[in-house]
Amino acid sequence: MVIVLDFGGQYNQLIARRVRECNVYCEVLPYYTSLDRIKEIAPKGIIFTGGPASVYEPGAPSCDPELFSLGIPILGICYGCQLMTYLLGGKVSKAPLREYGRTTINVNNSSKLFYDVSPETICWMSHTDYIESPAAGFTTVAKSDSCPIAAIEEASRNLYGVQFHPEVVHTQEGTKMLHNFLYEVCECSGDWRMDSFTEEMIKTLKEKIGDKQVLCALSGGVDSSVAAVMISKAVGKQLTCIFVDHGLLRKNEGDEVEEIFTKQFDVNFVRVNAQERFYKRLTGISEPEEKRKIIGEEFIRVFEEEAKKIGTVDFLVQGTIYPDVIESGLGKSAVIKSHHNVGGLPDYVDFKEIIEPLRDLFKDEVRKAGLELGIPEKLVFRQPFPGPGLAIRIIGDITPEKIAILQDADYIYREEIAKAGLDRSIGQYFAVLTNLRSVGVMGDERTYDYTVALRAVTTTDFMTAEFAEIPWDILGKISNRIVNEVKHVNRICYDITGKPPATIEWE
Incomplete structure (x- = not known):
C-alpha cells in the first residue's frame, strides 16, 4: 500500500489512480494526517501532491518533518517537492516566470526514478515557485532550459521530488516514473487488481449494511448502475432501486432504463414519474448552480417519500465518482461546479447514512468494476449522463x-x-x-x-x-x-x- 498526502492540488486522486493502474493499492489522506496514523498504516511509500499555495507563506499546508526520518520512501510532486526542500533546509523562491505546459527535460538515468526513461523526455510543468537550492544531501537529477532543478533525490534516504506532474497524460513517460518509484524504490509487490477492489467493497458493504434496508438512487447511467449491482451482490433483496424520471432524460431513456433493470437484473425496481414536479420547481430558473441544487434537493425529497412507502430505510446509495467530488470542491480543492449528488445535497437528508461505494474511482475504473461485476458491455460503456440531465x-x-x-x-x-x-x-x-x-x-x-x-x-x-x-x-x-x-x-x-x-x- 502507498498513501498520497493531499496538499490541495486538483490531481490528488489522479495520482492515486495512476498508482492503482500500476497494481499497487493506494489511498488519499489529508496532509494533516498524524504521524501516529501514518506509522499505524505503515505504507510502502508516500507521495506528496501538488497544491496552489507557496510553502514559505504563513499558514501554507505542511507536515511533520519527522516524516522524513521514518525510513519510508517519499516522492514529492510540485508543491510536495518544494515542501520537502523547504522543510529540510533548502530554498524555495518565487519564479521570475511562471512555467506552465509541455516542457522538455533532461534526466539522469542513474537515478532509480528515471530508470529506462528517455534521457530527453516531455513533461507537464505547472508552478509559480521554484527550487533555488536543494536541501543538504540532495542532488539534481533532471533539468530543463527554464528549470535548472526539475527533479531532486536523496537516494540514501529514498527521498525524491519532481517539479512536474508525472500523473497527467501530457508527461509522456510519467507512468514509467511512478512505476519506478513504486517498484524500484518502494519495492511494492503489485498484487492489487480491480477484482480485489470489488470483492473487498462488497464485503465491506455487507458488513456495514447488515440486515438493514437500502435505497439506491438509480439514474440508469454507468455510475449508478455499477453502484446498484454492487449493493445488490452485497445485500440482495434488501436493496430497492428508485429510478426518478424527472423529464430531463435523453430521448426514450426512461423506458430503456426500466427494461434493463426489470429484465436483466433481479432487483426491486421502482420508477417514479416526477416530470411535472421537477418542471414546476425549475420554472424561470436559469442560473446553473441553482438548477443543480434544486434538482439535488428534489431528488432527495422523492427518495424520502418513496422510502416511507417501503418502511424503515437506513441507507441511501448513490453512484458518486471522484470527478464529481473534486469539482464540487469538497476537501481542499476549489469549487468548479456542484454535482447534484455531492455539493447539491440539501442540509437535511432523512436517511441514517449515504453510501457512495464508487466515490474514490474514476470513470474508466468504474467501467472496469462494472465488467468485473458481470454488467453487460452495452450498459458499462453507455455514454455518461449527468444526474441533473438535460437541465444543464x-x-x-x-x-x-x-x-x-x-x-x-x-x-x-x-x-x-x-x-x-x-x-x-x-x-x-x-x-x-x-x-x-x-x-x-x-x-x-x-x-x-x-x-x-x-x-x-x-x-x-x-x-x-x-x-x-x-x-x-x-x-x-x-x-x-x-x-x-x-x-x-x-x-x-x-x-x-x-x-x-x-x-x-x-x-
Missing part, C-alpha cells in the same frame, strides 16, 4: 418545448456518431441547446431559431479532456439532419475547447 445542457430557463428540441437533436447526434463507428473512441459526446437565437433562411423564408452546440471530447479520467476531431463530413451530416428534422433549430456549432480551460459539460 439547456442554457437559460427550462421549458418542455426546449427539452423536446434538445432530446431530438441529441438523439440524431448520438445515432450518427454510432453509425460512423466513433462511439467507443470518443469519451463523451452530446448536444447543448444554447440560449442563442439567430436569423436563418429555410424554404425561402426568414427564421429566428435556436443554435445547438455539439460537444465531443477524448478523455480517460474526465479530469482533463481534448476535443474530438470528428471528420467534417460526419459533422456536416449531423448538422444537416438536425436542422432539417428538428423544429426551431437553424444553426449548429461545434465546441473545440479542451478541459481545462472549459469543463466537459456547459453548465
